[in-house]
Amino acid sequence: MKHQDNISNNPRILCWRGKVLVYTGNEALGKKHFVQALNFDPDLKECQKMVKQIKASANLKEEATALFKIPKYTEAMELFTKCLEIDPLNANYNSIILFNMSVIFDKQGKQQDALRTLNKCLKFNPKYAKAFVKRGDMHVATEQFQEAIRDFSEASEHDPTGFNVQHKLKDAQAKAKKAKRKDYYKILGVSSKAQDPEINKAYKKLALKWHPDKNSTDEEQAALAKKKFQEIQEAKAVLTDREKRDLYDQGHDLDDINSGKAGHGFGGGGMGGMDPNDLMNMFMGGGFGGMGGGMGGGGRPGGFPGGGGGGGNQGFTFRFG
Secondary structure (H helix, E strand, C coil), X not given: CHHHHHHHCCHHHHHHHHHHHHHCCCHHHHHHHHHHHHHXXXXXXXXXXXXXXXXXXXXXXXXXXXXXXXXXXXXXHHHHHHHHHHCCCCHHHHHHHHHHHHHHHHHCCCHHHHHHHHHHHHHHCCCCHHHHHHHHHHHHHCXXXXXXXXXXXXXHHHCCCHHXXXXXXXXXXXXXXXXXXXXXXXXXXXXXXXXXXXXXXXXXXXXXXXXXXXXXXXXXXXXXXXXHHHHHHHHHHHHCCXXXXXXXXXXXXXXXXXXXXXXXXXXXXXXXXXXXXXXXHHHHHCCCCCCCCXXXXXXXXXXXXXXXXXXXXXCCCCCXX
């Protein structure tokens, strides 16, 4: 018990405990240790220095934040840079300052500087969930979805419920999957808002161009035509079916749609269930009228817009640390 009393009354030990607490993010308890240490030894310079640094850090950070809100980004950045010079050993504080600087860079349109600063921030604090989420959002914005998934997953490990991270992770996963899918709009050469008549017209033109019977003289060309013909049939079958197109626009691929993993069970293999030779006969015989019924079913009603996946930033705005 006497040994414990000696430790708790030792100003140098109290000061070092205070440092450890401050550097690991518990500034309030660290300051209490400094006060207690100075009560035992008012002239302890090491402790006096820490108290001054904490006060200076807080005041400078507050001033920089106020400038950001005006906004005066250049002036705020200058003060945040000075914040980093106060105590290079205070990893927790410096990670927050670097995060704030990355927000300013992002606001200024300097995304590479923002990413570089976030990387430094996470070196200071590898468990900083908000920084991982911020970097993940930036990766989503540049369509680096796998990097975004890694960042959101890491953030979720440290803070499973904060910063809307679960939604962001699911959204990034959906976008990554969508990026790997065939672009049916591009295949048919139509916009995401195209209606059935435009889709059917584009389909008929491409189907005639790539029909296997018209591309059978050269083996390489025949293989290419077979692939193209299948893709345009898939595209038409999905884009002229309202339910399938809605699911496609939400990020589901053809396998999910046809297997029911997307929430609905669809049959037919995605190509309208028609033999290429029968299709060619229809072209040649002029029996192509309507197009919305026989080749994919369920025409899309007029004015139906192309949908999109949910926004990754829904319900959360970054604030300074």
